[in-house]
Amino acid sequence: MNAPVRLTVNGEAVERQVDARRSLSDFLREDLGLTGTHVGCEHGVCGACTVLVDGWSARACLLLAVQCEGASVTTIEGLTPAEGLSPLQEAFRATHGLQCGFCTPGMIVLAHELLSHTPAPTAEEIREALAANLCMCTGYVNIVRAVALAAAGSSG
Amino acid sequence: MTAPEAGGWVGRPVPVREDARLVVGRGRFLDDVAPAGVLHVAMLRSPHAHARIVSIDASAAFALPGVAAVLTGAEAAARSRPIRPLIATAVPLDDYCLAVDHARFAGEPIAAVAAVDRATAEDAVEAIQVTYEPLSPALDPEAGARGEAPWLYPALGTNVVWHDTLTYGDVAGAFARADGVLEERLEIQRYASTPLETFGCIAEYDAGIDAYAFTTNDQRPGLTMAILAESLAVPQARIRLTCPDIGGGFGNKRRPAYLLICALLARRAGRPVKYLEDRRENLGALMHAASGVMHVALAYRADGTLLGLSVRDVTDEGKNLVSPAQHNLIKLGNIANGYRIPAIRYEAWSVLTNKCPAGANRGIGKPFMCFAIERAMARLALRLGVDPAELRLRNYVRADEMPYDTPTGSRYDSGDYPATLRAALERFGYARWRQEQARARQAGRLLGIGIATSVEPAGTNLASYEIITGRRAASGSAEAAMVRVEPDGRVRAALGDPPSGQGYETVIAQIVADELGVSPDDVSVARGFDSATTPWLYLSGNYSNKFSVTDTGAVVGAARRVRDKLLRLAAFRLEIAPEDLELHGGEVRVKGAPARSLAFRELARTAYADMLGLPPGEEPGLEARHAHQNPLARPMDEARRVPSQLVFANAAHCCLVEVDPATGGVRIVRYVVVHDCGRELNPLIVEGMVHGSTAHGIGAALLEEFRYDDSGQLLTSTFMDYLKPTALDVPDIDVGRLEHPSPFTPLGAKGVGEGGAIPGPAAVANAVEDALAPYGAVVRALPVTPEAVWRFIRAGHSATSR
Numbered sequence: 001m002n003a004p005v006r007l008t009v010n011g012e013a014v015e016r017q018v019d020a021r022r023s024l025s026d027f028l029r030e031d032l033g034l035t036g037t038h039v040g041c042e043h044g045v046c047g048a049c050t051v052l053v054d055g056w057s058a059r060a061c062l063l064l065a066v067q068c069e070g071a072s073v074t075t076i077e078g079l080t081p082a083e084g085l086s087p088l089q090e091a092f093r094a095t096h097g098l099q100c101g102f103c104t105p106g107m108i109v110l111a112h113e114l115l116s117h118t119p120a121p122t123a124e125e126i127r128e129a130l131a132a133n134l135c136m137c138t139g140y141v142n143i144v145r146a147v148a149l150a151a152a153g154s155s156g
Numbered sequence: 157m158t159a160p161e162a163g164g165w166v167g168r169p170v171p172v173r174e175d176a177r178l179v180v181g182r183g184r185f186l187d188d189v190a191p192a193g194v195l196h197v198a199m200l201r202s203p204h205a206h207a208r209i210v211s212i213d214a215s216a217a218f219a220l221p222g223v224a225a226v227l228t229g230a231e232a233a234a235r236s237r238p239i240r241p242l243i244a245t246a247v248p249l250d251d252y253c254l255a256v257d258h259a260r261f262a263g264e265p266i267a268a269v270a271a272v273d274r275a276t277a278e279d280a281v282e283a284i285q286v287t288y289e290p291l292s293p294a295l296d297p298e299a300g301a302r303g304e305a306p307w308l309y310p311a312l313g314t315n316v317v318w319h320d321t322l323t324y325g326d327v328a329g330a331f332a333r334a335d336g337v338l339e340e341r342l343e344i345q346r347y348a349s350t351p352l353e354t355f356g357c358i359a360e361y362d363a364g365i366d367a368y369a370f371t372t373n374d375q376r377p378g379l380t381m382a383i384l385a386e387s388l389a390v391p392q393a394r395i396r397l398t399c400p401d402i403g404g405g406f407g408n409k410r411r412p413a414y415l416l417i418c419a420l421l422a423r424r425a426g427r428p429v430k431y432l433e434d435r436r437e438n439l440g441a442l443m444h445a446a447s448g449v450m451h452v453a454l455a456y457r458a459d460g461t462l463l464g465l466s467v468r469d470v471t472d473e474g475k476n477l478v479s480p481a482q483h484n485l486i487k488l489g490n491i492a493n494g495y496r497i498p499a500i501r502y503e504a505w506s507v508l509t510n511k512c513p514a515g516a517n518r519g520i521g522k523p524f525m526c527f528a529i530e531r532a533m534a535r536l537a538l539r540l541g542v543d544p545a546e547l548r549l550r551n552y553v554r555a556d557e558m559p560y561d562t563p564t565g566s567r568y569d570s571g572d573y574p575a576t577l578r579a580a581l582e583r584f585g586y587a588r589w590r591q592e593q594a595r596a597r598q599a600g601r602l603l604g605i606g607i608a609t610s611v612e613p614a615g616t617n618l619a620s621y622e623i624i625t626g627r628r629a630a631s632g633s634a635e636a637a638m639v640r641v642e643p644d645g646r647v648r649a650a651l652g653d654p655p656s657g658q659g660y661e662t663v664i665a666q667i668v669a670d671e672l673g674v675s676p677d678d679v680s681v682a683r684g685f686d687s688a689t690t691p692w693l694y695l696s697g698n699y700s701n702k703f704s705v706t707d708t709g710a711v712v713g714a715a716r717r718v719r720d721k722l723l724r725l726a727a728f729r730l731e732i733a734p735e736d737l738e739l740h741g742g743e744v745r746v747k748g749a750p751a752r753s754l755a756f757r758e759l760a761r762t763a764y765a766d767m768l769g770l771p772p773g774e775e776p777g778l779e780a781r782h783a784h785q786n787p788l789a790r791p792m793d794e795a796r797r798v799p800s801q802l803v804f805a806n807a808a809h810c811c812l813v814e815v816d817p818a819t820g821g822v823r824i825v826r827y828v829v830v831h832d833c834g835r836e837l838n839p840l841i842v843e844g845m846v847h848g849s850t851a852h853g854i855g856a857a858l859l860e861e862f863r864y865d866d867s868g869q870l871l872t873s874t875f876m877d878y879l880k881p882t883a884l885d886v887p888d889i890d891v892g893r894l895e896h897p898s899p900f901t902p903l904g905a906k907g908v909g910e911g912g913a914i915p916g917p918a919a920v921a922n923a924v925e926d927a928l929a930p931y932g933a934v935v936r937a938l939p940v941t942p943e944a945v946w947r948f949i950r951a952g953h954s955a956t957s958r
Contacts (some may be wrong), residue, residue, distance in 0.1 A: 021275060035188040036181020038403070040352045041435040045875035048352055076181035089179040093171060096840045099848060100657030101178025102352040102403030108179065123888075131882040134875070136352045136404050137657050139851030139912075140883040142844055 007068045009034070010078030018065045024058075025049045027065035028075060036076035036105045040134070047133030050106035051075050057113045057132070076105035079112055088112055088150045097146030099137035106133050111147045120151055165666040165676055166903060169840035172659045173676075174401075183401040184683070186356050186373045187432055194358065195224050195270040197418060197431035198277035200284050201441065202259030202266055205293035205510040205868020206306065209257055209286065212267060217280035222272040225425040226280070227417060229254040229266060235420055237387045239412055242379075242479045243621055247312050251477045253387070253416035259288070260308050260475040261510050262869050263441035265413070270421040270429045293510035293868035297472035298449055300507040308475065308508045317473065318481040318506040318624050322488075322796055324563035325499035330464025334455035338536045341451050343937040344524040346444040346472070346862035348517050349852050349913075350880065351656065353403025355411060355442055356432030359418035363426070367394040368419050374412075375405040375656055376697030377685050383412040388419055399684035405656035405698055406852070407516030408443045412478075439878055440870045444862050446483040446514035446521070447472040450528045455499075460540050460547045464499035467491065467528070471504075471521075474511035481506040481624050483514060483521035488564040488620070489613040489801035490522045490914070493529045494573040495551040500563045510868045516699060518852055518913040522613070530608040530918035531935070534925065544607050544922070545581055549574050559899070565797030567788055568611065568804045569906075570896040571832050577609055580808035580830035583892045589812055589826075597930065602815040603825075604927025608918035609808040612833070613801030614907025615705035617789040618695070620800040632789035633702055633802055636691035637710035639668055639718045640779035643764040645742065645757030647672060647679045649714070652692035653707050654685035658909065659841040660703065664711050666838060667903070671715035672722075673739030674756075691781045701907030704834070705803045709784025709902040717780030725759045728771040788900050803898050805906035807831035809850070809919035815927040817949055820942030822858055822924055824887045831911050832894040835904035839893075845908050846891050853916015855881040857924075858939050928952070 001020045008014065009032060016031055023042075028034045028051070040048030042061045049060040052074040079086055085093065088108050098104040107130065114121060114129040121129070126147045127140070135143060177183055214226045229252065238250040250256075255264050267284055271277035294305035300315035308315055331337060357372035368388060374380050377397050385392040402409065414431055422429045433442065448471045455464040471483045484504035491500060537544035553560045555572035562568065581587075586605070593603040619631035636652045649664050661683065665676035672679075682690065723734040726744035730737070730752060738747050745753035762769040763778040770776060792798040812826040829846055836842045859879040863871045872878040889912075897904025917938055925935040928945070931952020937944075 019275070029187070030190075035185075038181075038185070038353070039187065040354075041875050043435065043874055043876070046352060046435075080180045085176075085179060092179045093175045096172050096175060096844050098175055098178055098657075099659070099844055100352070100402065100404040101174065101183050102185065104178050105181040127883040131884040134352065134880050134882065136350055136406075136880070137848045138844055139847035139849075139854075139881075139886045139889060141847040141886070141889050144883065144888070 003066050005066050005069050007070060008072040010074055020064070020066055022065045023061055024063040024065050024068055025060035028060060034075050034077050038102050038105060040102065045134065047110065048103050048106045050109045050133060052109060052113060057110055076109060079108065087153050091150035091153065092146040095142045095146040095149055097138065097142040103133060103135040107135065107143055111150070114147065115151055115154065119154060123148065165669045166837050167835065168838070170662055170666055170676060170838055172662045172841060173665065174659055174661050185353055185401050185403050186371065189358060189371050189400060191358065191360065191428040193427045195272065195425055195427050195429045196274040196277050197268055197270050197421060197429050198274060198281045199265045200267040200281045202255065202262055202264045204259055204288055204290050205262045206291040207259045207288040208291060209255065209259060209266065210289050211287045213285040214267060216283040216285065217269055220276065220280050220283060222276040223269060223280045224427065225270040225421045227254065227268045227420050227424070229256040232417065232420060236416055237389060239383055239478065240386055241477050243481050243624055245312060245317055245477065249309050249311065249477060253413035261512055263437070263512060264475065265417065268417045268421060270425050295509055295511065295864060295868055297470050297507040297509055300509060301470055301505045308510065315508040316505060317508060318484065318504060321501065321503040323501045324795070324797065327464050327466060327499040327501040330499040331455045334463050335458040336456055338454045338456065338532055338539060339452065340532055340535060341449065341936065342528045342531055343449050344447055344527060345938055346447040347856045347860040348408055348444050349406030350439065351404025351406055351408055354433035354435060354438040355409050356430065357415045357418050358428055358430045359415060359422040360428040361419065361423040365394065366390060369396045370415055371398050371400065372415060373399060373402040373409050375402060375409040375654060376699050377654065377687060378652065378692050378694045378696035380410065380412050380415065381687060382694060384415060387416050396688050398686045399654035401683060402654060402656035406518045407520065407699060409656065411442060435875065436873050440873045441512055443515035443517060444474065444512050445517035448483070448524055450524065452528045452532050454532050454536060456536060460536065460542050460550050462495055462497045462551050465491070465497050466501040468503040469505065471506050472511065472514065473506055473508050474513045475508060476513040476515060478513065479515060485620055485623060486800055487521045487525040489566055490525050490611050491564060492562045493526060494553055494609055494611050494806055496553050498563060511864060512862070518849065519910040522910070522914045523853065523856065523917055526608065526610045526914045527918045527921065530915065531921060534922045545577060545586065548577060548609060566799045566801065569898045569900050570834070571804065571806050572894065572896060573609065573806055576806055576830050576832055576894055577808040579892055579894060580810050580828055583830060583890065584810035584826065584828040586810065602817060602927040604813045604815065604923040604925065606811040606919045606921065606923025606926060608915035608922055610806060610915035612805040612807060612907055612911040612914055614701035614805065615786050615802035616700040617799050617802055619789060619791045620798045622792045623796055623798060628791065630694060631791065632785050633700070633706050634693055634695050634783055634785035635702065635706040635710045636693050636696060636781065636783040637707070637714045638691050638779065638781045639714040641718060641722070641756055641760050643760050645755060645760045647674060649679060649711065650682035650690045651707055651711065652685065652690050652696035653698050653703065656698055658703065658845065659838065663837050663841065667708060667711045668715045671712060671719055674742050678742060693783060701909050704905035704907055705786045705901055706784050708905055710782050712902045713782030713784055714780045717782060718778060721778060722756065722759055724771055724774065725762055726754045729754055729762070729769065786900065803901055803906050805831065805833040805908060805911055807911045807915060809915045811919040811923040813920070813923040813927055815924065815945060820945035822940060822945065824854065827887045828890045828892070829912060830892040830894065832896055833908040833911065834898045834901070834906035835895060836893070837903060837905050842908050843891050846912050847889050849910060850889050850912030850916050851881055851886045852913040854886055854920055856938060857917040857920035859885065861939050
């Protein structure tokens with residue numbers, strides 16, 4: 001069953017006919033070619049598919065594309081400057097806050113949300129926020145460092 | 157990057173080049189690859205742990221719009237050959253890519269469908285009608301060892317794949333002489349490192365030339381190539397296998413059966429097909445670290461000196477026909493851990509059960525071996541009234557004994573185990589925390605300190621399989637690489653080992669930069685793996701911690717061949733001896749007269765274009781391949797000694813926990829690792845590996861368990877119930893290091909990927925037991941969940957009230 005959906009993705013208006021059962025993550029990856037949003041568990045625990053919907057983090061695997069009618073969706077591609085890296089991305093790279101990189105886009109989207117609401121988080125607040133997503137490689141130590149570094153950079 | 161003094165890139169925390177594409181979401185993972193017209197595969201999996209497949213009717217599935225091909229077990233058996241095992245069973249068993257007549261674990265693939273999209277393929281799977289005759293499942297490996305379980309393979313006449321007793325040294329004498337013997341029965345659960353990207357593949361068939369192409373995140377392509385060719389009955393030359401970026405591996409990412417299923421579907425459909433596990437398939441059917449039961453007996457003198465060790469080790473293999481007994485065999489590498497134990501007996505039982513296949517998972521068997529020894533050491537320290545650190549210090553192999561040959565045939569190549577533990581105790585603040593613990597206990601708080609130390613073997617010597625099979629098929633550990641100066645003078649390198657997050661592109665560029673006197677930025681390194689262009693061996697792959705042991709040697713060797721050729725070409729052009737030349741800054745120059753130089757670009761022009769400018773007899777081109785084998789590999793000797801692994805890093809973990817008696821919750825307050833992986837090629841990467849590996853150990857200790865019910869159904873099949881550690885569970889792991897280079901690897905490096913996962917479970921368990929000492933708790937199984945803690949506390953209360 002197809003249904004029309006109109007939404008904004010990374011600032012651009014998008015209009016598509018989609019299968020009503022199509023998840024937002026499949027819609028982003030397969031219909032729009034935005035493969036930076038990764039799918040790790042498809043049941044809303046790992047957070048690899050985290051995107052911003054109207055500024056708040058959401059699991060793209062648990063949303064249907066049709067549910068995002070009228071919404072503004074931001075993916076890792078939308079958080080990446082045309083040239084170079086964002087301060088958060090730069091901080092992840094500087095601290096080696098990743099290994100295989102599969103969780104990384106979701107982690108950066110999550111950290112972006114944290115810093116936009118809490119510009120100077122404590123280490124505990126960073127861990128609290130990052131606990132929404134899973135990373136299987138880093139033990140989180142360098143991810144926490146990356147977010148703290150980005151926060152220090154933007155406040156100082 | 158600023159240029160260091162000549163050479164000098166290796167050992168520096170060079171920023172990881174892969175990170176640049178990954179932080180912007182521009183990695184290229186398997187699911188990002190989409191050939192035109194690709195079909196999507198879903199699999200029908202057995203709902204029963206053990207059943208006879210009476211009939212399969214796929215007609216309704218095939219009739220659904222959008223379905224292109226359906227494959228059943230019977231068809232797979234008709235169109236492919238069985239998968240050859242790494243370690244064969246006593247009676248050959250036909251293990252096809254799909255279950256044929258019997259399902260042997262819940263989740264085993266029975267049939268597969270290729271359709272226009274995954275949702276349609278899933279619909280079609282639901283439309284397949286299967287009639288099963290459920291059989292009683294074999295779930296208890298000890299019952300299997302006793303011959304009291306239903307057989308998985310009646311043709312085998314047993315569920316025991318391997319049973320043997322290996323004796324090294326005078327074990328009977330050691331136990332007879334001992335002042336005491338400590339005995340423990342310990343268990344380990346099934347768990348897995350669960351890479352965040354699941355396993356899968358794309359298969360394409362070219363009917364014109366009868367050739368197959370696979371894109372897959374398989375982490376051991378050399379072995380997989382051999383299996384694919386054999387099972388599809390085509391020459392290996394007509395199989396191409398490529399790996400893109402791999403989203404974590406940890407040993408789990410391998411299942412040749414899925415590649416075969418996709419190959420058969422692609423051939424039938426005449427279109428490429430893609431299969432990617434969903435998470436439930438990944439957790440329930442890919443690969444678990446084997447569960448097991450170990451009986452340990454430690455013979456000691458009154459002063460705590462270890463005299464002998466006797467181990468009986470029962471491994472629950474699940475339906476593992478690919479590499480049964482591997483979990484047993486590989487424990488010979490760390491059975492003595494870092495201790496001088498002159499006499500060792502090892503009784504191995506490898507037992508099939510109706511569960512998910514056991515397989516490679518960060519450390520394979522060694523975390524359990526370390527858990528058993530380090531738990532036994534903690535118990536022995538308590539029994540003798542000796543500090544657990546002191547007991548270890550009395551028994552370590554000393555630095556002046558290196559290289560040290562263990563009774564089982566391993567050679568500990570270098571290191572200072574006592575210094576490693578002392579450094580960890582110092583960093584941790586051991587004495588201070590012991591005082592703090594005593595004060596806290598007075599106040600009713602439950603603080604516990606756990607110590608575990610480990611050796612971390614790297615590189616597998618496949619000759620060790622001879623212990624089981626009695627013959628040698630593969631042996632040693634090796635890897636292949638290529639280095640090429642392109643016609644434009646820039647450098648390219650490739651390795652037969654596809655990384656899954658270890659930053660190989662960065663480290664290879666560092667190594668080549670040092671060898672050729674250029675900057676790492678001048679060295680392009682191929683992503684992943686391509687069997688058509690990457691040099692590779694049967695042994696090639698990302699496994700067994702082998703990068704430092706073999707891969708570095710392959711890269712160094714290839715680079716040095718190119719370097720020698722650059723020197724010969726320049727010497728001929730400059731009419732000077734090669735010994736009087738040096739490589740620096742992308743050119744070859746005369747020592748002491750740097751103005752006399754030739755740029756790589758100019759030498760490359762000669763090598764590729766100006767044939768008459770080549771020295772007489774010199775082959776055109778500027779490319780070299782090299783394969784490196786580690787020199788420590790030896791065959792099994794008459795006493796059945798064999799180095800199952802080759803190079804040994806070591807580590808000491810100190811863990812401080814606080815247990816909440818109200819909830820049973822365990823909080824890790826402080827965690828210190830001091831490790832020694834020889835020369836650190838890139839400390840930024842090494843430290844990250846130590847963090848991540850330790851986090852795997854913490855997860856196994858406190859949270860993770862694949863738990864089966866009495867009918868063989870997996871109860872923890874999602875991340876809602878199979879719990880992974882989050883940022884709130886893993887502490888800020890504090891890493892210190894010693895650096896004793898290995899004399900037996902080209903750059904002095906040792907393995908580092910498994911180092912935290914091996915002692916981690918033991919360190920946490922020792923800490924929890926120490927915290928619960930007022931209740932008399934003895935931790936004999938993992939994970940130590942809040943429920944387990946609560947039971948310890950309740951048992952302790954009832955014991956004191958009696």
